[in-house]
Amino acid sequence: MNAPDLNRIIARVEDLPTLPRTVLKITELVNDPQSSARDLAGIITDDQVLAARLLKLVNSSFYGFPQRISTITGAIVLLGFDAIRNLLLTTSVFDIFPNRKKANQAGLERLWDHSLGCAVGAKVLGNHLRYDKVEELFVSGLLHDIGKIVEMIFMPEAFDRISHLVRNENILMITAEERILDYTHADVGRLLAEKWNLPPKLGSVIRHHHRPSSAGRFTFEAAIVHLADILCRSLNLGYGGDNKMPALDKMAWETLRISPQAIESMMAEIKREFDDISLFITYTP
C-alpha cells in the first residue's frame, strides 16, 4: 500500500484508542533491564481489576500449574515479564473499544470468540512446533483481526457497506474490503499496532495473516496465525464476519512442515482448550 492511502486511513481513524496506562507502563518496564519483579508487581496491584484478572488466568487450566498462585509476585516469577505483559494485553485489549452502537454488541462478541479461537489455535500449533514463545503467538492470534474492530467502530458506514457485500455475494471480508476500500483490516490492524508501539513482529503478523509468505523474517509466526485462523473458522469457533475459508498460503504452509495427518488431533485440542479458556477470558460489553 502506498503512502497517501496510509495517510488517508490515519486521517479517518485519527481517534484510534490508546492502550490503558497500566499496560503502557508495564510495556516500558518490560523493556527496561533494570526493573525487578517487585516494580512490576507494584504497578499491577495498583490496578485492582487487572490484578484480579491476572490471578484468575494464571490459576486457570490454561496454564495448568499444579498449585494455586495467590500473589502477583508469584505469578510474575512463574511466568516471566514478557508473558505477563502479553497476558495483560490479552485481558484488556478489547475493553479499550467504546461500544457506541448497541447493534455492534453481538458482532463484537462473536469476533471476540473468533479471535480467542485463533489465539488458542496459534498456541496449540506453537506447542506442536516447539516454538519457544507460545504466549506471543497467543496474543498475535487474539489481535490478528483487531482492524475489523477499528472499522466497525470508527468507520461504521464503510463497515456496513462491506458487511452487505459479504452477505450478498457470500465472499470473504478481505475481498469485500479490497473492492470497497483499497486497503483491508490487516492494514488497519498494523496501523493500530504501530500506534500502540507493539513489537514489530506483532504488527507484521497482523498485517500479513492472510498472506504470511510476505511477512519476511516473521513468515513463520505469520504462517502459524494464518493456519490457526483457518482451523478455528473450520471449527466454527466464533464468527469473523464472513462464511468463507481463506486460501491457504502454500509457501507459508511449507515453512511449517506440519503433516496433514497431524492436523486433526490439533483441531481437537483447539476445541477443548477453547471451551476451557472462554470461561476465563470473557468479553463483556
Place this chain on the structure above:
Amino acid sequence: MILLHLDELKPGMILAEPVYNQQELLLLEQGTALTKKRIWMLKTWGMGQVYVKGRPRGDGEGTGAAGMETKETIEKELKEKFADVADDPVMAEIMKAAGRQLQKSLNGQDEGNERT
C-alpha cells in the same frame, strides 16, 4: 459459549456463566448441567437469557441455532465454506477433519471428558 433465551434451553446443556437474579442472589453456579426442573426454576425467576457452553453457528444470525445442527447441515455448511478452496489437498484434509470434529460435538462426545 452462547447466549440463549430460556425457550431454547434443553436439559443437558451446561451453564457457561453463573446465573444471578435481580437481587444479585446466585441461582445456579457456572458449570451446572441444566435439567427440566432447573430450566423451569429459571423461568419462575423471570430470567431472560443465560450463557451456556457451546458455539454459535457461524451464520451471522445470532443465537438459538445451537441445538439445530444435524449431520447434514454440518456437511452442507462445510462444503459451502470450502467451495473456493477445496482443490487444495491440505484444505480438503482440514474440511474432512472439521466435519468429524463438529460431528463429535454434535453427539456430545467431548462433553463427557470435561471438568465441570
